[in-house]
Amino acid sequence: MPDPRDHRVLIPVDVLEGQTVPATVIDAFASIPVVLLGYREIPDQTGPDQARDQYGDRMRAELAELGTVFEDAGCDVTTRSAFTHDRLKTFERVAVDESCDAVLVLNPAPVLETILVAIRSDVNVEHIARLLETILAGTDLELTLFHVVTDESRRDEGVELLETARSELLAAGIDEDRIDSTVVVGDSPTAAILEAAADHDLLVAGESRPSVRRFVFRDRAERLARRTVDPVLVIRGEYLESDDVDEEIVDGEGDE
Template structure:
């Protein structure tokens, strides 16, 4: 069976007791996954010191989670571990290095039946739809495309939502599983959070590279903090080089199924 050309980064604070809900694991079974076991450290704590003290424990916890994903039938699971002073910077760097199309920000998900997809604009819409189509391929999840617009944009944005539906249907997702919602609100983040209350997984996409870091570090961070849902951030189709070229990484053994890396991501 061919492995889909999509990949999801799943960062997990294993030392902090964080885990990935089994409902989410089942949904991700149709796409390759990169597990990132991480621990965010206080500025005064050195990454080498933390790795020496906790590295084996992180590796053991990550191996257990790796096995859970494999038992769920995931097509391809790889893993890395890292100690960092800036977790979001690390997520972004590793996503680029491993060619991940999306980053999952973990929250509890006891039930996963309805997915809310916040659409920012028509840029990258086909890319987002292709990714969603791969994730939803073996599920019965219902999807709602949400767009937050100004009053004078209502007609044009209705057409945007219709285009999003068409793109997702083209990937093989049945049209009856897809709904749309157009909200007129001056605060997109607030509107997304209110809509997310009636859904189980929130998907947000980046629209263009010039705003990619702004969206990820600010809006997605707030959404993950203030919603009870897991948040899946679909990256733009712009895998530019990472800013952290000088970060220290120590590679371990590599194989087709596991890429064991214990390293550090030093904040500037």
């Protein structure tokens, strides 16, 4: 079993809007160090310093209270805060700064029993498997590996891909009875994933393509994060480094 301390998850929370972290999520991630990012997305005409002067004290108080909830659950927690014009870009920056393996985009999660894992390719499967094994340890969570092919003639390729992912998960120590696999044919992978996610409690999306510069939230990951009603865990590729992150980022991030 991997050491949970080898992983770290960023959990952004709009605490000033009263957003909370469901108890089901806290329980599922209690064994993994987390970075709580208290953020507020502000209008373009409002400066980050102006927002921080106005709301900074309240942000710190709300974030400290939420951090205590995680600590009471036995979680190793760090807090950051940001006032930003682009929340997803800020999530990217802090994820890299804090060496987080994944970013959890919150949505209500009254029940957390099943996970849908959308696999795009075999590039990052081993990394995804290690993090999933850590999350699943000590829980009864079950997962479904999911892949979309654009043509029936490619179904066998999809089945082979998910079998590779399944093998990695088994090698990471996950009980085979907790793993299911589904390959579907569809013109829109995003639509197919969103439809399947409706029958699950948490969506996991892994990034791929290490041969080019990529970010945490681009392409399909951003559309999934914006459109699903489930919490979404976007797993970063191991290749993503600080130099790969767009520096056109709002001021105001920092430890609080």
